[in-house]
Amino acid sequence: MSIHSNIPQIGLGTYMMSPEEAEEMTYEAIKVGYRHIDTAEVYRNEKGVANGIKKAINEGLTTRSDLFITTKVFPGNEMWGQEQKKYDDVIEAFQKSLARLELDYIDLYLIHSAHANNTRIEQWKALLDLKSDKKIHYAGVANWNIKHIQELIDLDLPTPDTNQIELHPWAQQPELVQFLNSKDIHIIAYSSLVPLSTWRKKEGENSLKTRELEDEVKSANSIFKQLATKYSVTESQILLQWALQQNYAVLPKTIKIPRLRENFDFSFSIQDSDMDMIKLENKGGGITWEWGDPLLVD
Numbered sequence: 001m002s003i004h005s006n007i008p009q010i011g012l013g014t015y016m017m018s019p020e021e022a023e024e025m026t027y028e029a030i031k032v033g034y035r036h037i038d039t040a041e042v043y044r045n046e047k048g049v050a051n052g053i054k055k056a057i058n059e060g061l062t063t064r065s066d067l068f069i070t071t072k073v074f075p076g077n078e079m080w081g082q083e084q085k086k087y088d089d090v091i092e093a094f095q096k097s098l099a100r101l102e103l104d105y106i107d108l109y110l111i112h113s114a115h116a117n118n119t120r121i122e123q124w125k126a127l128l129d130l131k132s133d134k135k136i137h138y139a140g141v142a143n144w145n146i147k148h149i150q151e152l153i154d155l156d157l158p159t160p161d162t163n164q165i166e167l168h169p170w171a172q173q174p175e176l177v178q179f180l181n182s183k184d185i186h187i188i189a190y191s192s193l194v195p196l197s198t199w200r201k202k203e204g205e206n207s208l209k210t211r212e213l214e215d216e217v218k219s220a221n222s223i224f225k226q227l228a229t230k231y232s233v234t235e236s237q238i239l240l241q242w243a244l245q246q247n248y249a250v251l252p253k254t255i256k257i258p259r260l261r262e263n264f265d266f267s268f269s270i271q272d273s274d275m276d277m278i279k280l281e282n283k284g285g286g287i288t289w290e291w292g293d294p295l296l297v298d
């Protein structure tokens, strides 16, 4: 089945969650109705996600086949002193994630970034083999730009089912979005909530968000505040609905149960004229990563 019809468009993001938080929020999210959970080997919380899933299944809230679980292999980044993973390393990382998640297949497995410039292709071939072996249902990438995906096309390799990228009104990536749509690659938006004044406020949650941007969203003139008032919803709901209306899957992360519900509640749509206004908010590149936009990796 094509990923477009199979991926639940709203998933729970788990970056920056401890294993305990991931366990609780996975379970609570399933209770609310979420069926897609997004984790990664580098989040170090796959065991927590596994416990949340087990609890929900044991209580009869869901079944394995109703869930859509995404995890990611970190490719290795030489700038951080890491070796670039080779084919066998990817298979080994997959087996470890599968064991930590206590699953016998993964719905979606992603190469977390394009940092492995020497071994990207063999990493991708490992994912294709995992897919042929039915260990994963879909194979994808995250933070890959047009050039990275074009490399696969030039080698006549199958393209990714999806690309998970930072996307929100301040980072709209029109060229990349158009390219992905033209190649039938499903788009998963991450960090949809960057413009919120409540986004990543804890100690150590650093990013490229400037004081100027912080002030912009706190102002009463903020377009997101104005639209939230107009549609009688929250700013978070405006940002998520903006993505959903463009057919991006979203992964809002929260450790607060009321926000879990808020981020899953969409019974409104944003008018075209307002979508056009939001289009004007694009500021260019990614903001999420303090060390720079991973889409700019060579």
Ligand SMILES: NC(=O)c1ccc[n+]([C@@H]2O[C@H](COP(=O)([O-])OP(=O)(O)OC[C@H]3O[C@@H](n4cnc5c(N)ncnc54)[C@H](OP(=O)(O)O)[C@@H]3O)[C@@H](O)[C@H]2O)c1
Pocket: 012, 013, 014, 015, 016, 038, 039, 112, 142, 143, 164, 165, 189, 190, 191, 192, 193, 194, 196, 198, 199, 200, 201, 236, 251, 252, 253, 254, 255, 256, 259, 262, 263, 288
């Ligand atoms: N592939 C990649 O490289 C990559 C990179 C980044 C993220 N991701 C995935 O995408 C997910 C989402 O991205 P993200 O974690 O950067 O952030 P996000 O979902 O855009 O925003 C999360 C932040 O917003 C706050 N928040 C959540 N819901 C809210 C609401 N309704 N009202 C007000 N504040 C709210 C959260 O605080 P509380 O937790 O305190 O509620 C948290 O600080 C990640 O968890 C991860 O699964 C992938």
